[in-house]
Amino acid sequence: MATRHLIIGGGTAGINAIRTLREEESERSEITLVSAEKPYSRMVLPYYLDRSIAESHVYTATARVLADWGVKAHLGRRAAALDVKGNVCTLEDGTKVEYDDCLIATGSSPVKAPVPGADGRAVHSFWTLDEAQAVVAELTPGSHVVMVGAGFIAFTILNSILALGAKLTIVEVAPRILPRMIDDTGARLVEAWLKKHGVAIRTGVKLTKIADVKGRKQLKFASGADIVCDLVIMATGITTNLDWLKGSGVRVNHGVVVDDRQRSSVPNVYAAGDIAEGRDRVTGEPAVHAIEPTAQEHGRVAGANMAGKDVRYRGSLLINIVEVCHLDVASFGAWDDATAETATGLKADRPAYRKLLWRGDRLTGAIILGPSQDIWTTNDVGMLKGLVQSGVSLARWKAHLKKNPFDVKNAFIASKTTHTLLPETILGRPSKAPGDTPVAV
Amino acid sequence: MSVLKIYPEKCTGCLRCELACSYMQTGEFQPAKSVIRVSPFEGHTSYAPYTCTQCAEGWCMTACPVGAITIGAVGAKDVLDDTCVGCKLCTIACPYGTMFYDPDTRKAFKCNLCGGAPACAEACPTAAITYEDVATADWLGDFARERTARVLVGVS
Numbered sequence: 035m036a037t038r039h040l041i042i043g044g045g046t047a048g049i050n051a052i053r054t055l056r057e058e059e060s061e062r063s064e065i066t067l068v069s070a071e072k073p074y075s076r077m078v079l080p081y082y083l084d085r086s087i088a089e090s091h092v093y094t095a096t097a098r099v100l101a102d103w104g105v106k107a108h109l110g111r112r113a114a115a116l117d118v119k120g121n122v123c124t125l126e127d128g129t130k131v132e133y134d135d136c137l138i139a140t141g142s143s144p145v146k147a148p149v150p151g152a153d154g155r156a157v158h159s160f161w162t163l164d165e166a167q168a169v170v171a172e173l174t175p176g177s178h179v180v181m182v183g184a185g186f187i188a189f190t191i192l193n194s195i196l197a198l199g200a201k202l203t204i205v206e207v208a209p210r211i212l213p214r215m216i217d218d219t220g221a222r223l224v225e226a227w228l229k230k231h232g233v234a235i236r237t238g239v240k241l242t243k244i245a246d247v248k249g250r251k252q253l254k255f256a257s258g259a260d261i262v263c264d265l266v267i268m269a270t271g272i273t274t275n276l277d278w279l280k281g282s283g284v285r286v287n288h289g290v291v292v293d294d295r296q297r298s299s300v301p302n303v304y305a306a307g308d309i310a311e312g313r314d315r316v317t318g319e320p321a322v323h324a325i326e327p328t329a330q331e332h333g334r335v336a337g338a339n340m341a342g343k344d345v346r347y348r349g350s351l352l353i354n355i356v357e358v359c360h361l362d363v364a365s366f367g368a369w370d371d372a373t374a375e376t377a378t379g380l381k382a383d384r385p386a387y388r389k390l391l392w393r394g395d396r397l398t399g400a401i402i403l404g405p406s407q408d409i410w411t412t413n414d415v416g417m418l419k420g421l422v423q424s425g426v427s428l429a430r431w432k433a434h435l436k437k438n439p440f441d442v443k444n445a446f447i448a449s450k451t452t453h454t455l456l457p458e459t460i461l462g463r464p465s466k467a468p469g470d471t472p473v474a475v
Numbered sequence: 476m477s478v479l480k481i482y483p484e485k486c487t488g489c490l491r492c493e494l495a496c497s498y499m500q501t502g503e504f505q506p507a508k509s510v511i512r513v514s515p516f517e518g519h520t521s522y523a524p525y526t527c528t529q530c531a532e533g534w535c536m537t538a539c540p541v542g543a544i545t546i547g548a549v550g551a552k553d554v555l556d557d558t559c560v561g562c563k564l565c566t567i568a569c570p571y572g573t574m575f576y577d578p579d580t581r582k583a584f585k586c587n588l589c590g591g592a593p594a595c596a597e598a599c600p601t602a603a604i605t606y607e608d609v610a611t612a613d614w615l616g617d618f619a620r621e622r623t624a625r626v627l628v629g630v631s
Contacts, residue, residue, distance in 0.1 A: 407578050
């Protein structure tokens with residue numbers, strides 16, 4: 035069994051792998067962590083931005099915690115090359131780390147729109163803690179913020195920007211907002227909702243240049259009027275951090291191709307999180323799911339297998355939720371499957387929308403929008419996830435749901451979805467609480 | 476561990492469990508903040524209380540990016556308010572629909588078995604909710620299947 039584990043990347047996937055290694059191993063092993071940043075959670079950066087939490091709250095594994103777990107950490111250093119024949123990882127500063135097995139969990143990085151001025155002052159991505167700190171320092175009440183890109187990442191910080199008393203304009207090159215999270219109908223509803231809440235939105239506009247004018251930022255577009263603002267946040271997508279693996283011999287497609295144990299084409303090299311291309315649970319096809327829950331599950335499955343257990347993963351489920359101005363927006367599974375059977379429901383008198391997608395009598399995808407104070411909305415959010423995750427046969431409920439797409443609860447309960455779901459665990463055993471990771475003795 | 480066992484055929488739909496739950500959890504009688512919820516069946520002629528099963532995976536707990544959901548003394552998954560940031564990830568990770576979000580406190584909340592003395596079970600006048608040392612199970616599935624069979628007649 036491997037006694038020297040190397041974890042490359044200290045994000046959600048890497049930290050979950052370390053915890054699981056310590057939980058599952060039968061003998062104490064050596065664990066080395068290489069991470070360009072101190073381990074923290076990107077998920078909570080929006081709450082750091084709006085000052086509802088302190089910076090200390092974002093860290094997932096402090097130096098003290100890593101020491102408790104018996105992890106040797108190289109923080110602030112990046113992996114530069116992987117020699118899979120010699121079982122050695124070389125860091126950017128030339129340090130060589132030998133391993134018996136390793137986990138590639140180097141995640142993804144933001145991509146800025148390739149326009150002049152994109153690297154200038156007061157133009158930031160919002161991905162890393164450093165970038166969040168820059169935005170926190172520059173965003174003041176009354177400032178005008180322009181968000182370039184109307185995707186999930188942008189929308190996670192929308193509430194925070196408004197809560198800080200800033201004026202917000204969103205510009206998006208696609209004809210509509212949230213193009214990779216919800217469908218056209220849902221997007222129209224969210225757009226109308228945001229405009230009602232004072233957010234300016236311009237879709238279908240191509241940014242061509244960002245200039246400095248009298249201490250402010252001027253955005254120019256291929257068509258339409260310029261926008262002058264104080265701060266630009268670029269949320270124009272992310273790219274997988276694969277470059278450093280070139281020539282390593284590890285098989286790469288859209289991400290590092292992994293099997294159901296999170297193992298790459300090299301048997302003692304695993305991959306997890308944004309960088310891994312594993313099975314999509316619903317479609318059965320290989321996919322990169324650059325989302326937090328996938329990183330967590332990938333990381334735990336990899337950690338268990340690295341600890342010598344045989345844990346097979348059923349595949350990741352695409353799930354996203356964002357709340358904007360007290361409107362919940364969530365989607366699950368194959369929500370954009372153009373060939374699926376669909377049923378939709380839209381309430382004329384409140385911002386409530388459902389879309390259900392079917393393959394046979396199984397729900398394979400769903401979109402749900404509703405006011406976050408609607409007490410039943412959250413029940414349905416979880417139940418839709420459960421229906422897609424479990425793939426229970428809905429039999430005659432399918433016809434009922436196609437006529438009544440809001441009536442999810444009876445269908446969920448009567449189809450015995452709970453019965454199907456209860457035996458399922460990721461690691462084949464009950465999960466341990468976050469504080470229960472075995473510490474070094 | 477002991478869990479909430481539901482005998483749905485005994486439920487009268489009186490909603491005392493929701494009142495008791497919200498009072499215990501928040502100090503106010505506000506069913507909107509109850510984490511046990513009475514579902515109607517057959518056009519409000521049958522009812523059954525639905526709440527967290529305290530499942531083995533703890534999808535809410537493993538999904539939390541800041542470790543804000545833990546396992547309390549009686550074995551229930553419980554939200555640590557000081558740690559929860561309100562990101563809602565747990566609400567989409569829980570496949571049972573029993574993770575909730577409170578817009579007033581901006582925190583997630585769920586059934587924590589009231590620390591071992593569940594208010595809903597105590598309040599239930601017909602013993603449709605009991606707190607027993609049994610393995611958790613799908614208490615409502617068979618009941619709901621039978622009670623909804625007629626709804627689906629004619630649906631094809």
